[in-house]
Amino acid sequence: MTTMSSREAESRWSVETAAGDLRTRIHAGEFRRPDGSQSRLPPAGTLGKRYDLSRQAMNQVIAKLRSDGLVETRPGVRGALVRDWQPLVFLPQQEFEAQAGPEADLLTRLVQAAARNGESRMDVVTAEPADERIGSKLGLRPGEHVAVRRRTSIVDGVPALTDDSFVPLRLVDGTDWMSQGSVDRGTNKVLAELGHELVLAVDELRPRYTTDEENVRLGLGAGGSVHAIELISTGFDREGMPVQVTVLTLPGPRNTVVYKRRRPKPQDGE
Missing domain, CATH: 1.10.10.10 (Winged helix-like DNA-binding domain superfamily/Winged helix DNA-binding domain)
Structure with a gap:
């Protein structure tokens, strides 16, 4: 003691x-x-x-x-x-504004807009059995596998957040989505080419502490857990099918999450 x-x-x-x-x-x-x-x-x-x-x-x-x-x-x-670190302002609602090409990555666009230096480190691309939480969100059968892309986003030399995406393996097995490196046109474009364009995202936010595995990826060291924001985004295609779950872990000291809301224009006669 x-x-x-x-x-x-x-x-x-x-x-x-x-x-x-x-x-x-x-x-x-x-x-x-x-x-x-x-x-x-x-x-x-x-x-x-x-x-x-x-x-x-x-x-x-x-x-x-x-x-x-x-x-x-x-x-x-x-x-x-x-170092005088300034938190990255993360705007999840801009995901569907991304265009084709390397700039399709949301983090890259945010970093460029803020005139900061950023890169994504691909930690692993693999297939594994879906855990209960991911399987439930994707509507998978027990024991069904998911394709997983785990990467860490680095801003100004500091690991800023982890970004893990999960897709039913049956949808992307043998496609570019499973490429070990970055996909220039973006993995969302790959899903669109497969007939599963993402048109709706449902985001859930909850506070928690970083896990031991995340501490290693974020360079926090053993026992270096910090408070974080977990953003779980479930993407749906035009048929309403849940296609992709993305889990972002954003350490509080390194990130600020901002959502913008706009009042719809009134209809004629309202």
Whole structure:
């Protein structure tokens, strides 16, 4: 069992509050050099005196800031480099606005619009038995397999979110949807060519913490779970058939999800 030292117990600061204070100071630009370029945080020992916390506790604080994408550390270098991470604004409603070609990827379009650097890392393309949740949303029989594309989206060098898509294997087996790399025209276009154009998406949002597997993919490290938004999007074709389930895990410190709503134009006589 881990016990708190008397110094930490008496301090008005905790790991959480010290990390919150440093987040505020980083966003305020306190650690920028006079020329506006980014600098480093003071060493953990110096920060420990500021917050009246042990070096071990301050290392935990730095680890939290690193998992937020706000700082990066390098072996043998004192102090953490301040990154001043700005959350990616994610707009799920823009999915159906995508055009053919590499820009068809929603994340790529969002990143380009914000003048940021982004890339998608394909973690695995495989087939596996559908779990109960995915199988239920796709209306599959027990034991039926799904095709899966698991990838991690990286923005400004920081893993921003995981993006996993599930489609009934019987629909895409042997097609480009199962390609191990990126599909230039987009996997939604592949589905359309197979007679299953996605025309409706039903999104569900729920808060949770990242899993151990997601922590590895997001570079959070063992025990680095953070609060996240899970976005489960079920796509339907023109016949009302559920064709694809996409599960996005968006770590809270790295993402902001925004939905836009528009009032329909009134009909004549209304």
